[in-house]
Amino acid sequence: xxxxxxxxxxxxxxxxxxxxxxxxxxxxxxxxxxxxxxxxxxxxxxxxxxxxxxxxxxxxxxxxxxxxxxxxxxxxxxxxxxxxxxxxxxxxxxxxxxxxxx
Numbered sequence: 001x002x003x004x005x006x007x008x009x010x011x012x013x014x015x016x017x018x019x020x021x022x023x024x025x026x027x028x029x030x031x032x033x034x035x036x037x038x039x040x041x042x043x044x045x046x047x048x049x050x051x052x053x054x055x056x057x058x059x060x061x062x063x064x065x066x067x068x069x070x071x072x073x074x075x076x077x078x079x080x081x082x083x084x085x086x087x088x089x090x091x092x093x094x095x096x097x098x099x100x101x102x
Contacts, residue, residue, distance in 0.1 A: 003034040004078025008068035010041040020055060037076050041068040 005023055009016045020036060027034045036055045040047045042062025049055050058075055060068050073081050 001032060001080065002078045003030075003032055004037060004073075004076035004081040005034070006037045006039065006069055006072035006076055006081060006083055008039045008041055008065050008072060009043070009047070010062065010065075010068075011043045013043070013047060016047060017049075020049065020052060024052070024054070035077060037072045039068040039072040041065065 007016065007019060007023075016038065020038065023036050027036065038047065038049065038055055038057045040057060040059045041064070042060060046059060047057060049057055056075070058072060060071060063071075069083065
């Protein structure tokens with residue numbers, strides 16, 4: 001089962017980097033195929049996560065957080081998609097994978 005985590009953000013590079021680093025640790029801890037999708041909603045300058053090649057970065061032109069999240073969900077490849085606000089909680093990714101399918 002593939003898990004996607006979508007992060008929509010604008011003009012907060014330090015906070016984004018901390019969240020992505022925490023999520024990367026969680027991805028490494030679970031035995032599942034997982035992806036992290038960052039939606040840069042018009043940041044100036046644009047986010048640069050070139051040192052994190054496993055993180056997909058989409059760019060929008062500042063449509064707002066809800067639309068940015070929706071674009072990230074549409075671009076994700078996961079069977080389960082969750083938002084970053086939930087994922088930074090300890091073990092949430094592992095719990096999502098462990099949930100029985102309906």
